[in-house]
Amino acid sequence: MKIIIAPDSFKGSMTSLVASVAIKRGILDVDPLAETILLPMADGGEGTVEAILSVSGGKRISCQVQDPLGRKIEAAYGWIVEEKAAVIETAAASGLPLLLPEELDPDKASSFGTGQLIKDALDRGAEKIILGLGGSATVDAGTGLFQALGVKFFDENNRELETVGGRVDLIASMDATGLEPSLAAVQIIVASDVINPLLGKDGAIAVFGPQKGVKQQHMSRYEKGMRQFSALAANTMGRDKSAEPGSGAAGGIGFLLKTLLDVEFMSGLELIVERTQLEKQLDGADLVLTGEGRIDGQSVFGKVPVGIGRLARSHNIPVIAFAGSIGSGIENLEKEGILEIMPIISGPMELQEALLDGESLLYKAAKRLMNILKLGKVIADDK
Template sequence: MKIVVAPDSFKGYMTSIEASEAIRKGLLEVDQKLDIVTVPMADGGEGTVEALTAILDGEIKTEEVMDPIGRKVQAAFGWVETTKTAVIETAGASGLPLLKDRELDPYRASTYGTGQLVSRALDLGAENVILGLGGSATVDAGTGFFEALGIRYLDEKGKEIQAAGGILGKIKSIHTSGLDSRLADVTFTIASDVTNPLLGREGAVSVFGPQKGVTEDEMPFFESGMEHYAETVATHTGNDHRLAEGSGAAGGFGFSLLSYLNPKFESGFTLISDFSRLESHIKHADFVITGEGKVDAQSLYGKVPVGIARIANTYKVPTIAFAGKIEGDLQAAAGQGLSSVLPIVDEPMILLDAMDKGQELLQKAAVRFMTIVQVCNGKKEESSNE
């Protein structure tokens, strides 16, 4: 029996690699003869570096950079020496996982640390950069990222101002002469499943601002600042990307990337699926097992488990998802090819305990699932022999 194990990270407490290994161990505990293929997954957010670096047979490096609010933090990025490829995720240096809820500060949060990671990759001789945009804690439109790479922002008095979400409306002029010249020789691939434009009701501030700390009362201020910044950039570059798909990703980061680097945008899920040859593994499988920290109605709109289920459904391969938490009505999941969503907890427990025991719980859940499969297969064999 062939089983493809392809979970997303269980955000905050288990990487996709750790989740894959826990499931694999649980399955083999029941049947040592199983043919198991593990494919750690991600979608451009948290976990992208670990998953994609493993798939590309690279190594994880760490660098001391600034977190979203200017504190020093160790951030990981992937490096593939053979292809001179760096794998970087915004979540690693400028992401929500680095901040507690009370620390969210859209006024001063910046993507500077992510720019520092790219600078380090350039030092290593990077020719390709894969940059995941998911999970950012910023609405600075990527100004911090480009500040770290040499761009300068001046106010109406000609004074240099430090990039952050709260200063976009104060930028009078942009100086790009100091932008790192090495960037011109680098191919940027942006891993993001966000297609929102920069401005408006579907834009960076309106849709994603609240998760980064923007209150309802503050919406007009940040929207106005974003609009002013977009106009300033368009005037400076001669190109206007504010309506482009993905320009609103990561608090407007997508807009600045399009404006200065001419990158290629790809679905984070599709990018990792293609690199890992996920579909070729799935089409010959008997089962696919995926999972993530929480599966809810939102999971039906492009999250990893449903993306995997849709591929498997094409080949009539059942897909099972494990989840730390199941929320809402998931009846529509079956129509997407997700055969069943199973919780990993096996008794009442508080969230912190569940997170602490995540790998153990996931392994046990895999044991329970595989035991049921074996029992059902046994009954089928008995029935066929009668």
């Protein structure tokens, strides 16, 4: 029996690689002869570096950068020597997991640290940068990232703004002539499954602002500031990218990437599928196992398990997904190729306990699944 193991991370509990190994252990405990292919997945957010390094080789490079609030931290990115390629996650230096809930501060939070990671990769001689957008704690429209790369922003008195954060409304002018020149020769692939524009009801502030700490009563101020800054950037650079899909990704980082650089946007999942050669690995497979922390009816909008389900369905291979929690609307997922959704929790449990024990719970769930499949085969053979 050939089984493809391709989960996303179980956010707050385990990475996609840890999840893959847990599933494999559960399978082999029941069927030691099963052939298992581990292909950890990601969507451009958390786990993108690990997923790519697991199939491409390479190593992690650690360097000191600023977290969203300007504090010094150690953050890492992936480095693939043969390709001279850096794999960088926005979340590593500018992510929500770096802040406690009470520390969320959209006015101050900056993407400067992500720019520092990019600068380190450029200094290392990078010829390709894969930048995963996802999980940022910022609504700074990427101003911090580009400040770290030489772009300057000024207030109405022509004073340079040291830190912009979410106060993009204070920007009266910008100067991109100091932008790191080596970027011009680098291939930049932006991995993101966010297709939102920068502005409006589907934009960066309206959709993602609340999770970054934007209070309901302040939404209009942030939206107005973002609209004002996008017009300024468009006027300065001679092109308006605010309405393009993906410009609202990572608090507007997508917008400034599109405005200042020649970048290629790509679905995060499609990128990982391509790098892992998942479609080729499906040849001869009997079953695909995927999963993530929560699966519900909204999973059809760019979530990894549904993407895996659709791909496997085109090859007539059944997919079973593990989930930490299951919400409403899952009845719609069968037509997306997911035959069954299996909770990893076998009984009542506090959320924090489940998060801490995720690896063990997933391992046991994989064992239960294999025992069910084994029993089904016995029954079928008896008939």
